[in-house]
Amino acid sequence: MYRVHCFVWAIAMQVVSKDEIFRLLKKFCEAVAPSGFEDDVRQRVIEELEPYADKLWVDAMGNVIAVKKGRGEGKLMLAAHMDEIGLMISAITKEGFLKFVPIGGWRDQVLPGQRVLIKTLSGGIVRGVIGIKPPHVMKPEEAKQAIPMTELFIDVGASSREEVERMGITVGSVAVMDRDVERLGNPDRVTGRAFDDRVGLAVMVAAFRAIEDSPVDVYAVATVQEEVGLKGARTAAFAIAPDLGLAIDVTVAADVPGVPEHEYVTCIGRGPAIKVMDGRSGSGLIAHPAIRDLLIRTAREEGIPYQIEVAPGGTTDASAMQLTREGIPVGTISIPTRYIHSAVEVLSLEDAVNAARLVTAFTKRINRSWIESVLRRTVK
Numbered sequence: 001m002y003r004v005h006c007f008v009w010a011i012a013m014q015v016v017s018k019d020e021i022f023r024l025l026k027k028f029c030e031a032v033a034p035s036g037f038e039d040d041v042r043q044r045v046i047e048e049l050e051p052y053a054d055k056l057w058v059d060a061m062g063n064v065i066a067v068k069k070g071r072g073e074g075k076l077m078l079a080a081h082m083d084e085i086g087l088m089i090s091a092i093t094k095e096g097f098l099k100f101v102p103i104g105g106w107r108d109q110v111l112p113g114q115r116v117l118i119k120t121l122s123g124g125i126v127r128g129v130i131g132i133k134p135p136h137v138m139k140p141e142e143a144k145q146a147i148p149m150t151e152l153f154i155d156v157g158a159s160s161r162e163e164v165e166r167m168g169i170t171v172g173s174v175a176v177m178d179r180d181v182e183r184l185g186n187p188d189r190v191t192g193r194a195f196d197d198r199v200g201l202a203v204m205v206a207a208f209r210a211i212e213d214s215p216v217d218v219y220a221v222a223t224v225q226e227e228v229g230l231k232g233a234r235t236a237a238f239a240i241a242p243d244l245g246l247a248i249d250v251t252v253a254a255d256v257p258g259v260p261e262h263e264y265v266t267c268i269g270r271g272p273a274i275k276v277m278d279g280r281s282g283s284g285l286i287a288h289p290a291i292r293d294l295l296i297r298t299a300r301e302e303g304i305p306y307q308i309e310v311a312p313g314g315t316t317d318a319s320a321m322q323l324t325r326e327g328i329p330v331g332t333i334s335i336p337t338r339y340i341h342s343a344v345e346v347l348s349l350e351d352a353v354n355a356a357r358l359v360t361a362f363t364k365r366i367n368r369s370w371i372e373s374v375l376r377r378t379v380k
């Protein structure tokens, strides 16, 4: 028993390190897996969770659900989404260019000049670029404006539709930006695409491994199709029927030149954010006050730096969990991220490590009496 304990403790101490978060982040981000096409990332998540789970399965939607048994005092559902925003090929021109539509929320401005990876029907990868008309042939007013996505195209170097089809690309093939995960000048700061929400996945995996002897059973759910309507979390929450839920996702860090300080939302490097509200005018989530407060108390008691977050737009899987069944009390832990929904997202590894520590420490503080007296009350 002692040896086993020491062994587990050693693993737990080791996994919530910056290097381990970086390894997980890189492994998950290397998957080409936009919403609805999560196969590649799903396999990587299963590999990382399976050795630490008492049970693990993939449901009909494609969510990965890993369970770590606790002392049976309740059920906590963690959710981090596996999917990323991407593109879907909608037409192939006879000259061999690919037209596309967005999967999830892209802005027109971030697409031109990108390299993309297109997934073929057989699972192969073809590289392409999103080119634009040379500025030399643009009219002056045209050169000033963002080019609408409907006018953009992908060039895979083909000369005809037949050549594109021989590459295995069809209408319905999907694509993502072609970017590796790399450290910036400050090695704590990393850049890449799909940090939304592969960093949440990395945090959830690290926390799940470190959770030991928890009062509640922990269901770590790597969800599908978050970016296209929070779909996987909704059905997984229905199946699990947890006593409470916690989403782990990125949030806006607008701490860059040109933005006044009161509009930063969060700053990178100042710790994970504990959400109070998101979505326009609260249409996303208003976190359950008791969960929000327990997260804050946990961070204080553990000496984990944290930020309080009120996000003016966007939301997470927590919103879908909250409105499943008769209502589920939920909260959200966010990893502050700059340039969300672009190919050059930037975050702090330290923030991710601290987010994982916060999840683990929070889990220890939940028990049956707290659930029954604070989250739900029988008055008479």
Ligand code: CO
Pocket: 196, 227, 341
């Ligand atoms: Co997103």
Ligand code: ZN
Pocket: 081, 196, 197, 226, 249, 250
């Ligand atoms: Zn997200």
